[in-house]
Amino acid sequence: MPDTALLHRPDAAQQTEHFDVLIVGAGISGVGAAYHLTTQCPEKSYVVLETEETFGGTWWTHKYPGIRSDSDLHTFGYRFKPWIGAPIATADEIRKYMGDVITENDLGRHIRYQHRINHAAWDSQTKLWTLEATNKVTGQALRFTCSFLYMCQGYYRHRQGYMPQWPNMEAFQGRIVHSEEWPEDLDYSGKRVIVIGSGATAATIIPAMAGKAAHVTMLQRSPTFFRTGRNAIELAEELRTLGVAEEWVHEITRRKILFEQDKFTRRTFAEPEKVKGELLGAVRNYLGPDYDIATHFTPSYRPWRQRLAFIPDGDLFQGIAQGKASVVTDEIERFTDKGILTKSGQELEADIIVAATGFHLNVLGDIAFEIDGKPLAFHDTVTYRGMMFTGIPNMAWVFGYFRASWTLRADLVGDFVCRLLKHMDATGKKQVEVALREEDHNMPILPWIDPENFNPGYLMRGMHLLPKRGDKPEWQHNQDYWAEKDEFPAIQLTDAAFKYA
Numbered sequence: 001m002p003d004t005a006l007l008h009r010p011d012a013a014q015q016t017e018h019f020d021v022l023i024v025g026a027g028i029s030g031v032g033a034a035y036h037l038t039t040q041c042p043e044k045s046y047v048v049l050e051t052e053e054t055f056g057g058t059w060w061t062h063k064y065p066g067i068r069s070d071s072d073l074h075t076f077g078y079r080f081k082p083w084i085g086a087p088i089a090t091a092d093e094i095r096k097y098m099g100d101v102i103t104e105n106d107l108g109r110h111i112r113y114q115h116r117i118n119h120a121a122w123d124s125q126t127k128l129w130t131l132e133a134t135n136k137v138t139g140q141a142l143r144f145t146c147s148f149l150y151m152c153q154g155y156y157r158h159r160q161g162y163m164p165q166w167p168n169m170e171a172f173q174g175r176i177v178h179s180e181e182w183p184e185d186l187d188y189s190g191k192r193v194i195v196i197g198s199g200a201t202a203a204t205i206i207p208a209m210a211g212k213a214a215h216v217t218m219l220q221r222s223p224t225f226f227r228t229g230r231n232a233i234e235l236a237e238e239l240r241t242l243g244v245a246e247e248w249v250h251e252i253t254r255r256k257i258l259f260e261q262d263k264f265t266r267r268t269f270a271e272p273e274k275v276k277g278e279l280l281g282a283v284r285n286y287l288g289p290d291y292d293i294a295t296h297f298t299p300s301y302r303p304w305r306q307r308l309a310f311i312p313d314g315d316l317f318q319g320i321a322q323g324k325a326s327v328v329t330d331e332i333e334r335f336t337d338k339g340i341l342t343k344s345g346q347e348l349e350a351d352i353i354v355a356a357t358g359f360h361l362n363v364l365g366d367i368a369f370e371i372d373g374k375p376l377a378f379h380d381t382v383t384y385r386g387m388m389f390t391g392i393p394n395m396a397w398v399f400g401y402f403r404a405s406w407t408l409r410a411d412l413v414g415d416f417v418c419r420l421l422k423h424m425d426a427t428g429k430k431q432v433e434v435a436l437r438e439e440d441h442n443m444p445i446l447p448w449i450d451p452e453n454f455n456p457g458y459l460m461r462g463m464h465l466l467p468k469r470g471d472k473p474e475w476q477h478n479q480d481y482w483a484e485k486d487e488f489p490a491i492q493l494t495d496a497a498f499k500y501a
């Protein structure tokens with residue numbers, strides 16, 4: 001829910017600023033959106049409002065040890081800006097890259113930090129959005145209007161992780177921290193640490209803490225698949241040795257990675273057992289023949305049903321092989337004063353317990369939306385290709401890929417938005433909305449994503465908040481970059497799904 005303490009509406013006398021486009025958020029999507037508007041729609045005025053004190057989004061708000069990407073930066077980086085470092089990058093490296101994009105394209109003058117948007121209202125009479133925001137430095141209530149709202153707010157609540165409530169947590173005498181709310185003063189040197197979780201975050205934190213902590217125990221309810229390999233792309237290295245320009249290295253490496261990922265994704269559906277064998281074989285190479293891989297690293301789901309994190313140089317497994325970290329696969333019965341008692345009766349002792357237990361899904365940036373005076377029921381809308389929604393005029397939303405880098409889709413949506421805005425200008429239209437066509441009326445209306453296809457916890461917990469999908473490519477976010485890279489540029493803006501006014 002929106003933070004009501006921040007809902008100070010400006011009085012009517014207060015000045016309202018107008019922009020053609022208003023971008024919510026200065027994460028990798030919002031900065032990309034600003035770049036696309038600047039380069040493809042230079043005649044449009046726009047502003048980016050960001051609640052944090054700087055850009056970066058995910059890569060600014062997460063502060064846990066070792067924070068890094070789990071997908072490669074050739075595809076997580078923008079199409080238009082070569083990535084020059086190792087493919088798996090730290091948060092600082094990603095922010096440096098984003099900072100360069102902002103500086104090189106003079107985007108900074110469009111971004112206003114410490115501006116929290118609380119309320120957004122669409123008015124069909126004026127064909128404008130009105131946004132109420134708070135300047136977090138001065139406390140001043142601000143009002144903006146815009147013709148088009150470009151939602152780049154991400155998909156989870158920043159600075160408040162999902163913390164399950166286990167019995168007797170208050171009894172623990174040590175410190176409990178969530179990976180999304182990392183305390184800057186946390187000194188873990190020489191301490192016994194339990195990390196609860198099995199996803200990419202746990203797999204990053206554990207090797208990062210392992211050298212300094214006395215010991216790190218990964219406590220997981222069920223295992224996750226990981227991919228491992230060298231943190232380098234041989235092709236990129238070779239092209240650089242040949243003196244190929246970085247723009248070319250970036251493009252060729254992207255194509256190679258995407259080609260390989262496509263092949264791999266198809267194999268996870270066509271021959272899941274074989275892929276599973278390969279993934280587990282790679283883990284076995286680090287942990288040796290006697291390690292209990294069946295219990296600790298063999299998930300019950302097929303590969304790619306949850307995000308597959310890349311472990312550079314197998315550092316998680318190296319930590320385990322060296323005895324600095326260990327894995328317990330069990331459920332939590334309750335906390336004790338010394339640590340955690342598992343359901344199988346084992347007491348794990350710790351000085352610090354880290355919950356790497358995921359997010360709260362947050363679909364609209366905790367902004368209260370109204371359409372012509374009525375509160376928006378986002379979950380009742382149907383999505384057009386995961387970026388527009390029935391009944392919501394003049395708005396696009398960036399929701400990236402799970403099985404490919406998020407930014408690939410942010411770039412595709414950027415091209416689409418610019419094309420749509422130009423089309424509206426060329427045809428003199430001020431409003432666009434998507435609506436089911438006659439041929440869509442008997443289409444089954446389904447939840448946002450099929451859990452058989454992809455089912456991480458935060459999505460399953462938050463599915464009721466998300467819009468619906470149909471069973472045609474137009475009416476769903478199909479998670480398939482390889483199809484959408486050709487389909488998006490071919491979208492007919494005159495299709496009956498688009499209603500203009």
Ligand SMILES: Cc1cc2nc3c(=O)[nH]c(=O)nc-3n(C[C@H](O)[C@H](O)[C@H](O)COP(=O)(O)OP(=O)(O)OC[C@H]3O[C@@H](n4cnc5c(N)ncnc54)[C@H](O)[C@@H]3O)c2cc1C
Binds near residue numbers: 028115153201
């Ligand atoms: C630890 C971690 C690692 C990840 N690694 C990868 C990876 O390797 N590859 C990958 O593809 N994906 C990864 N993801 C997913 C990742 O979140 C996205 O890929 C990407 O960074 C999202 O960018 P974004 O700009 O869309 O959203 P965010 O990074 O969430 O940024 C959204 C911004 O909008 C601002 N905002 C939100 N609401 C408001 C409001 N009401 N008013 C003003 N501002 C607002 C926020 O403050 C934030 O700065 C990772 C996620 C996490 C948490």
